Amino acid sequence: MRPPAPGVFDGTANTVAVLVLLIEFGMLRAALLRSQIRLYAAQSLVVSVLAGIVAAEQHVPELYVLAVLSFALKVVIVPWVVLRLVRQAHAEIAGSASLNVASAVLVSIVVAAFGFFAVGALHIQSTALPTTALAISVAIVLVAFVLMVLRNDVVSQAVGFFSLENGVSLASLVVAAGLPLILEVAFLFDLLVAVVVFAVLMRVHHDQRASLSTSDLTELRG
């Protein structure tokens, strides 16, 4: 069975997915914690817009609700919470990485290409849903992992996790748009709880160590 020619929806979804991946690379490049959080907000904005596009194209009106909620949570609340923490922490405004930017980007390109082609090689085909975006979102998830591994401060690691979640949301929007709204809202609510917990733990960490760095988290081993 030959896959149908990509339509407008496929094209849009893929373009948005590539955009999200590019922003992910931007976060890898961003040295200042503040710009990293802003990039995350931008990435979330793109994902929320995609939710709107899917709603219009696939005629799933519930997704408009999701788009609004996702905008409110990921573009406004999460960046605001994290930015406030950074502002109160005073100490550092730039994160530290264990690899310089050029090498990190090279590693990520390799990892992203691996993810993209690995999913492509599976030859997953569906008549109803675009699959290229699925491969791209795997690449996004992998780059988010690279980001979390390479950065040595709680803010970057948390933002890395949130952007990982963006990659997965992207996949869910493209692949599982029909997932009932209640489940999508449950996912978002979960993210909200996770953000609160991350924020609390970042604060606890900062109180204990007077720093946002994770390089001295070496007491527990073996």
Next chain:
Amino acid sequence: MTVVLILLTTLGAAAALLSLALPTWAAQAVTVTSGVVCLGLSFVLVVPTSHAPVQAGFLRADAVSTVFLIATAFLYAAAAVYSIGYLRHHAGHGRYLQRFYLGLNAFGWSMLCAPLVDGLALLWVAIEITTVVSALLVAIDRTKSSAEAAWKYVLIASAGLGIGLFATIVLYYAGSQVYGTSYDLTLSQMIAAGHRLPVTPVRLAFVLAVLGYGTKVGLVPVHTWLPDAHSEAPTPISAMLSGSLLVVSFYAVLRYVQITSPTLGAGFDRTILIVFGVLSLLVAGLSLLRQRDVKRLLAYSSVEHMGILCLGVGFGAPIALAGVLLHVLAHAAAKGNAFFAAGVLLRKFGTKDIRQIRGGLDVLPWTGPLLLCAVLALSALPPFGIFRSEFQIVAGGLGDGKTTFAAILVVLVTVAFLGMAVSFTRVLFISAPRTPEAVVTRGEPSAWMVAPMVVGLIALVVLGVHPPDALTHLLSQGVIELGSGGS
């Protein structure tokens, strides 16, 4: 039965809210009541679910979920009672106790919800909630090391669950070829889809699910958060983490096995689980030999037991699956007891360092023997429940022609036994040096801490000597459910 399901999924949440508003003694009473009632309600489910799944809206209980419910509710109740004694000298810090009981109840509630929700997406949501609640509980002591443990835990487990969410979505994608683009991802629907699901996406979903949820099960190589979180959490929470949280995540893996095995055939699922199981057993067995912290030692023992569960499912024979379900129950009782006893040691000697704890049997008339029994039970000695369950798992492996892996299992369990035995012999049997500054008086810190251990020991012996008929029926029904489309 609808009422039972609804109560089980609301009581804990109600208790959590109440304990925020009530004074400490009332919060303790509410917590214990909620725990004990939940345990009673899970027992109520035993008989009906042995015949057919019970469904109420988006809640669903079958034999497999009832097994995990009992394990979770048992530790919820036991930890509630134990905490009263454990937190005695926190009496001055009202805020701490308030937060603790809020967290304990919310933790118990979220873990009871996970096996009861009908649907893989909701299951993911419930498990994610267990992560965030327990991460806060790990950090509750606000020491440097607990903050470190909590950060590692929340980051690694959340990233793992991110992969778990991806697995859910890929499986949804697979299911959309059977049910169209909009459906509910309920368990019964997915199990009914059977071999109509497309192979490649299902295979991808299964691998992602084992890796993702496996992070929270504590499978090697994604177990790294586990010893830290277990050793730094307050002891009642450590017991719940080890005895229920890990197996609740294992429940998710089990559901993926159940859904994917008709499509993939038995071989694929089992091979993956055997690889993870052997790795976990190997790393845990070797790590047990060199631990100096009592709670870290027990944490690695949990990794070992999760490896045994994986191997049991990997063997796939009905008797091995029955062993796995029994093991979930017996491990909850034994590991709960071991952690509770370690908490008593911590209160009595003021340290978790194995080198500084001596003469446990002399000093602690109740906890000493109880700890000894728990260690022997964890090492699968008769007459305790884990002996029976591991025996069944090994028998399943031998009967199914997986002789090599059954032998590896026995050898590595013995290595683990060696590690546990050496450390706990020192703690229990070598008497304390007679120095004037280090005099520990004989006596138990609190009867509240001993009572749940006695109940746990009775449960272990009952499971080992003669499991009640109702339970045997439940387990065989669970095996039928798990094997419904597979092998």
